[in-house]
Amino acid sequence: MSKPVLYTFGGSVWAAAPELAVAELYPDGAIDTKVVNLVQGENFSPSFIKLNPNATLPTLEADGKAYTSTRDVIAYLVENGSRPVKRGTSFIDIIHEDKLDPNFALLLSRNDEELKVKGAGLVSAFLSGRQDALHKFSTSTEATPFKAFYEAKIAANGGLLGIYKGEVADAAKEGFFKQSQAHYDTIAAFVNQDLPNYLPASGFIGGEEPGEDDFHLGAWMARIVLTLGAKTSEEAAQAVEKSYGKPLPEKVAAYWRAWVSRPSWKKVYAEGLH
Structure with missing residues (x-):
């Protein structure tokens, strides 16, 4: 039987979640990886859309089937891992709600200053690269069955790119700033008020070792801390306090320390948070 194949990318927030699971639950070489x-x-690319109609990472091919959501990929990895861990709960649904989206947390800008900084950096390059690829792939003959998909993506990504390139009206830009501030505030409230209620005093939601919920939450937290200015795990506490005006709640801080001390975390985030 061929080995499972995990489609991943070093800058992807949600692809890091199964990478943590693989590092925790599988011997080296048990899961093949392909970078997208x-x-x-x-x-x-049309070939990847055929594999995953959502065109998202992570994606896993195993036992002749494609698993195309973070939840399903991690569920498979947990179910087939080398040791049992605590299975997931409804918390997974919560951390994947749109209002807590870690991708928009990276792409948002709350004012002209943030817009200028991000527009000169990775965010603009990311959006431009996506738009170029969408236009290129959408004109191929293989893309014909996915015409509606490409049209929707080109419009959505192009709209966001237009904001960063200064090609939209002031009213649209101000609306984006308000949307960004609301998203930032929602995540801050979740981290400071709601998240501690889901966490134990020490260790993980899954117990002494990470469980299924923890693979999702660990990756989510890494991205959120990055958006607050931390490039490495060690910079997290300072970045959070600077952004939120207060330290992480003790339960959240203890949870972060539990994760960053593990070999799996050091492997997945060896080149920095993402």
Whole structure:
């Protein structure tokens, strides 16, 4: 039987979640990996859309089947891992709600200053790379069955790119700033008020070792801390306090320390948070 194949990318927030699970639950080499470069829009190739109609990472091919959501990929990895861990709960649904979306947390800008900084950096390059890829792939003959998909993606990504390129009316830009501030505030409230209620005093939701919920939450937290200015795990506490005006709640801080001390975390985030 061929080995499972995990489609991943080093800059993807949700692809890091199964990478943590693989590092925790599988011996080296048990799962093959294939890199799909999101910055270059490789996930929008017709061949990848055939595999995953959502064109998202992570994606897992195993036992002749494609698993195309973070939840399903991790559920498979947990179910077939080398040791049992605590299975997931409804918390997984919560951390994947749109209002807590870690991808928009990276792409948002709350004012002109943030817009200028992000527009000169990775965010603009990411959006431009996606748009170029969408236009390129959408004109191929293989893309014909996915015409509606490409049209929707080109419009949505192009709208966001237009904001960063200064090509939209002031009213649209101000609306984006308000949407961004609301998203930022919602995540801040979740981290400071709601998240501690789901966490134990020490260790993980899954117990002394990470469980299924923890693979999702660990990856989510890494991205959120990155958006607050931390490039490495060690910079997290300072970045959060600077952004939120207060330290992480003790339960959240203890949870972060539990994760960053593990070999799996150090492996997945060896080159920094993402």
